[in-house]
Amino acid sequence: MPELPEVETIVQDLNKKIKGKRISKVNVRLKRIVKSENFVKVLIGNSVKEALRRGKLIIFKLEKENNYLLVHLRMTGQVIYQQNNRITAGGHSDNNDNLKELPNKHSHVIIYFTDGSKLFFNDQRQFGVLKIVNAKRLQEEKKKFGIEPLSREFNTKYLENLIKNKKKNIKAFLLDQKYIAGIGNIYADETLFRAGVSPTRRVDSLTKNEIKKIAESVKIILKKAIQARGTTFNNYVDADGNQGSFVNFLKIYGRGGKECKKCKTILKKIKVAGRGTVCCPKCQK
DNA sequence: CTTCTTGTTACTGA
DNA sequence: ATCAGTAACAAGAA
Numbered sequence: 001m002p003e004l005p006e007v008e009t010i011v012q013d014l015n016k017k018i019k020g021k022r023i024s025k026v027n028v029r030l031k032r033i034v035k036s037e038n039f040v041k042v043l044i045g046n047s048v049k050e051a052l053r054r055g056k057l058i059i060f061k062l063e064k065e066n067n068y069l070l071v072h073l074r075m076t077g078q079v080i081y082q083q084n085n086r087i088t089a090g091g092h093s094d095n096n097d098n099l100k101e102l103p104n105k106h107s108h109v110i111i112y113f114t115d116g117s118k119l120f121f122n123d124q125r126q127f128g129v130l131k132i133v134n135a136k137r138l139q140e141e142k143k144k145f146g147i148e149p150l151s152r153e154f155n156t157k158y159l160e161n162l163i164k165n166k167k168k169n170i171k172a173f174l175l176d177q178k179y180i181a182g183i184g185n186i187y188a189d190e191t192l193f194r195a196g197v198s199p200t201r202r203v204d205s206l207t208k209n210e211i212k213k214i215a216e217s218v219k220i221i222l223k224k225a226i227q228a229r230g231t232t233f234n235n236y237v238d239a240d241g242n243q244g245s246f247v248n249f250l251k252i253y254g255r256g257g258k259e260c261k262k263c264k265t266i267l268k269k270i271k272v273a274g275r276g277t278v279c280c281p282k283c284q285k
Numbered sequence: 286c287t288t289c290t291t292g293t294t295a296c297t298g299a
Numbered sequence: 300a301t302c303a304g305t306a307a308c309a310a311g312a313a
Contacts, residue, residue, distance in 0.1 A: 001291055075291040125309050167302065185291065274304065
């Protein structure tokens with residue numbers, strides 16, 4: 001599941017690959033994925049100035065007329081860059097089919113560049129979204145997101161102010177993109193385990209020290225995950241088709257029923273905020 | 286066959 | 300207004 005670290009990895013990779021490349025052709029094989037009428041028209045003849053990220057959203061700044069291509073991968077979306085019939089940029093993958101011939105049956109949009117390279121948007125579940133927006137609309141889209149957790153402004157004090165007068169549980173709060181942008185199920189669970197806070201705790205019950213721990217843990221976990229080029233829990237792959245290695249550092253996600261790495265207590269799998277949630281009843285209070 | 290999975294939005298009822 | 304819960308979206312794994 002592409003969350004902030006996975007999207008960041010993809011964006012960094014793509015930035016090295018497609019800056020300045022001009023689009024010669026666009027093939028929309030599944031119309032539902034594309035939410036803009038002018039999608040093909042805007043892209044053809046345009047070029048990519050740079051790739052950016054806001055939360056889990058990929059933003060391609062286009063050269064012409066202040067337009068932007070927005071890509072949200074949702075659960076199973078992939079953005080794969082292919083040059084000379086060899087894959088050099090990755091995304092979330094399933095069945096390692098990114099290593100096979102592209103396009104495959106999940107390749108819903110293909111962007112062709114004038115130098116012969118291609119960008120594939122693949123999505124098994126077809127929940128991903130591609131659209132074209134202008135500068136004004138981009139600002140509106142960006143405004144829906146809360147603070148970037150890796151920004152300087154995000155610290156204990158900021159988080160303290162953010163949760164003021166809120167009554168949600170902390171897991172639902174961390175997952176809510178309008179408060180903090182980019183955290184999904186994996187990193188919410190890992191963050192709360194590291195902070196020693198139960199996912200079911202209401203935010204108005206947290207002590208100042210717990211808030212501090214959570215703010216610090218968010219940053220540390222996300223930074224480490226980016227360093228590891230993301231989490232390949234199922235099938236995510238990095239720029240060279242290799243797996244993101246953060247799966248080796250997961251302490252809690254996907255480990256329900258197994259022993260806690262800290263205290264050997266059997267980890268609980270529960271449902272919080274409508275999401276499968278793993279926590280240690282002893283380490284997380 | 287059923288159930289579960291994940292991100293997001295929409296909707297319900299409290 | 301705020302919050303919890305659930306359905307919906309689609310496809311596949313178990």
